[in-house]
Amino acid sequence: MSGAIEIDWTRCDGHGLCAQLLPERITLDEHGFPVVHDRTVGDALVPHARRAVAVCPRLALRLE
Numbered sequence: 419m420s421g422a423i424e425i426d427w428t429r430c431d432g433h434g435l436c437a438q439l440l441p442e443r444i445t446l447d448e449h450g451f452p453v454v455h456d457r458t459v460g461d462a463l464v465p466h467a468r469r470a471v472a473v474c475p476r477l478a479l480r481l482e
């Protein structure tokens with residue numbers, strides 16, 4: 419199963435955990451907010467993406 423990363427900017431406050439857990443898709447800008455380079459998450463990355471979604475302290479990250 420594949421998916422797509424979505425960030426709810428009304429919730430995200432730049433903790434940056436998502437970039438640590440999914441560096442293949444997310445890096446941080448100079449203010450510590452995530453930059454999604456490619457929303458698409460293939461089969462191999464889905465477990466990592468799910469983990470990033472689970473640990474986001476603001477419930478701002480979704481995998482659709």
Ligand code: SF4
Pocket residue numbers: 425429430431432433434435436437450451452473474475476477478479
């Ligand atoms: S872990 Fe959640 S709150 Fe933190 S930067 Fe990522 S999306 Fe934003």
